[in-house]
Amino acid sequence: MMRWLPENVSSFGGDIDAILSLIYSATLAWFFLTLGAILLFLFLYRRREGRGATYIRGDKLSEAVWILIPAVIVLVLDLWIDFRGADAWAKVKGRVPSSDLRVEVTGKQFNWEIRYPGPDGKLGTADDLQLDNELHVPVNQVVRVTLKSKDVIHSFFLPNLRLKQDILPGREVEAWFQATKPGRYEMPCSELCGFGHSGMKGWLHVHPADEYQQWVRERWPSSRQGEGSKGS
C-alpha cells in the first residue's frame, strides 16, 4: 500500500510517511484479526443439527473482558499514534524554520502567482519578480512560502513533498519545505475553488545549487552577487 505514495523529496516527508506506515501496520493487523475472527466464527458456528447456541450475555465484567481488553489495546495503539504523530506535526506545521529564501504564492481563480523577492530579499520592492505557476527553488535549502489568496480558498499541494496547506483569503498563511532532490514536481490546487479548479496547477522546479545560481543570474542580470534572495 505504501508504494502508492508519490516519491518523497522533502526533508519532512519521511516523518509523514513513517506515521502513515505506522498506522498502516496497526490497522492492517486489526483488519486481519477482526475479519479473521468474523470468518472463523461464521464457519465454526454455522447452524448444525443437534447443536444449539451458547447462552452468554456478556454484560458481566468477567465476560466483557473479552471485548474490553482488546479495546484497551486499541487505546494503547491510539496513544502511540498520537505521540509519534505529535512530533511529526510539530516538525512540519508547528514552527517554521528561519530562512533567507522566501517566496510568496498567491492563489487566484485559477492560477498560482509566484512572487520572488529578488536580490534585496524583500517582497514588495522594485526588484520583485512574478511568474505564473512556476516555483524555482534550490535543492537542500529551507524555503519559506507565504500563502495568500485573491478570491476563494485554494490549497497549496505538493504531493512529492507531503506538503498541503489551505490558503485563506484575507489572511497570510506561512508554510515551508526543504526539497532534497532536484527535479520538476507538480503543484496542484487541492481545494475546490470554482469551475477551473480541475487543472489549476503549477510546477515546482528544484534546481541543483549551480543551476539555481544560473537561473537567478538570468532573471536578475543586474545583480552582481547573483544569489537571488541572499542579498540582504
Next chain:
Amino acid sequence: MAESAVAAGAGEVVHVHPEELGFWRTYVFSTDHKMIGKQYLFLGLFMAVVGGLLAYAIRWQLAFPDTEVPGWGFVGPEDYNALVTMHGTTMVFFVAMPILLGAFGNFLIPLMIGARDMAFPRLNRLSFWTLLGGSLVLLSSFFVPGGAASAGWTGYAPLSARPIYTGVNWGLNLWLLAHAIEFASFLMGGVNFLTTVMIMRAPGMTFFRLPILIWQLLTAAVVFLLSVGPLIAGAIMLLMDRIAGTSFFVPEGGGDPLLWQHLFWFFGHPEVYVVLLPAVGLAAEALPVFCRKPLFGYRWIIYSTLTTAILSFIVWAHHMFVSGMDPRLAMPFSFTTILISVPFAIMVFAMIATLWGGSIRFTTPMLFAVGFLSMFIVGGLTGIFNGSAPANIHVHATYFVVGHFHYTLLSGVLFGGLAGIYFWFPKMFGRMLNETLGKIHFWLTLITFNATFFPMHLLGLGGMMRRIANPMQYEFLQPLQPLNVFITVSAIGLLLAQLPFLINLVWSLAAGRPAEANPWEAATLEWSAPSPPPHGNWGEAIPVVYRGPYEYSPPEVAQDWLPQDRALAARPG
C-alpha cells in the same frame, strides 16, 4: 373508564378500523407511524436513484474525461462541480437520513417499545411532508438558470458566499433552502423520537430492556438536535451573504471564511454518527436473531454509544488540520478523534463476540448485517489515517477520504439499511422477500462495493485530489488512470447490482409469500404484532414486557427464544 389523551399509549382500548379508508386518509393525511415510515423509505429509495445516477455521471467523467456520458450527455467542469455537490447532499441528507432515521425510526420505535403510535402523530405527518418539500426544492435547483449548487457538499465560503465565484445564483440559494427545510423536518422527527421513547414505553419496558436500535436512534436524535443549531445559524448567515450583501464569511467585508468551516463541521462530524449509529443498531438487531444468542455486551454497547455521542462534539476540527487554523489546535483534536476508535472498537468487538458460540443462520438480513460489520471495520480503520494530523496532511482532500467515508456512510446505508429492509420487510408489508434474489443482491453488492471504494484509498495515497473533473490534466495522476477506469466499471456494476433488489421489492410487494407474525422467531416486541400490524399495532391489549430484548437460547425454556412479552418466572434484568 375514561382515558385521558396523555395516557393514550398503554392500556387503551383500540378502535380498529375495519372500513376502507379513502386515498387521502390512507396516504396523505394518515398519522399512522407505519405509513409515514414507509413513505420515508420510498422517498429515500427514490432519492437514492437520483444520487446514484449523479454518481454514474461523475464516475464516467473521471474514467473517460470529456467524453459524452452515455444516456446523460457531455459533462463540463461547472456541471461536474454541481454533480459532486448534489451527489453528496442528496445521499447524506435525502437518502441516508430518511431511510435510516425516518423510515426505521418511525416504523420501529412504537412497535419496539410497545406503543400504539408516536407521541405526536400529526407532527410526524408534518415532518414527512416537510421533507418531501425539501426534496422537491433540492431537485428543482437542477433546473434554475445557472444550474445547481457547485461549491461542494460542504459549501465552503467564500466560494459559496458570492455568486460571482461559482456562477451559480439561485441554484445555491435553493440548495441552502433545501437544507433548512430538511433540518426543520428532522428536528420535528427528533423531538418526536425522544418524547415517544420517554413516555410511551409499554409496561415493564425499562430503559435497559430497550432494543439496542432504540438506543441508537435516540442517541442519533439527541446528537442531531444538539449539533444542528450552529449550522442553521450558519446557513442563514451564508444566505444573507449571498442575497443581502452581508459579509459574515467574506474577508473583504471583515468576515471570516474559517467561521463557516467551524459551524459546518461542528454539525458535520456529529452528523456522521447521526447516520452511522442507527446503521449499527440495525445490524445489531439482526445479529442475535440469526445467531440465536443474546447480543454480547448489550450494556457495554450502550455505554459506548453514549461515549461516542459525547466525543462527537469535540472532534470537528479534524476536518480542518490544514485549513489555516492555529496549528497548535491540531493535536488536541487529533487526540479526541482517534480516541473515538475505542467506543467503536467495543461495539465492533461486541458484535463479533455475538457470533462466537452461536447457531448461525445465513439469511439475507444476516448476510447484510455481517457485511455492514466488516465494511464498517474497514471504514473505522481508514479513519485513523484521516484523524492523525500529520498523516492527514497527505491524505486530506484526496480520494483516500472519499474511500473512507463511503466505507462508513455508504456501508451504513447499503449494508446496514438493507439488513434492516430485508429483516423488517415482512413486518412492514406482510410479505416475505425472495431469499435467492436477496443473496444474489448481497454477493454482487459486496464484491462491487469493495471493487469501487477500496481502490480509492490507493488513488488518494497517490495524491489524487477530490473534486477534480479530469485527472488526466495532471502528469502525476496519469499513471493512476487505469485505476479510475476500474473504479468506474465497478461503480456501474454496483449500481446494476441493485436491480435484483428493486425487482425483488416490486415483485414481493405484489406477490411475495405472505409472512406470519414472527417469521424469524425473534424476541422483540414488534414481532408480537400481526404482519403487517393494524392501526394501533396490537389488538385489545398492549403487550407487557418481562425481560430484555435478546433472550435467545435461554437455559430455562425448550424453545430457543423467549419473547419480551411472554409471562414466565421473570429473570433478573
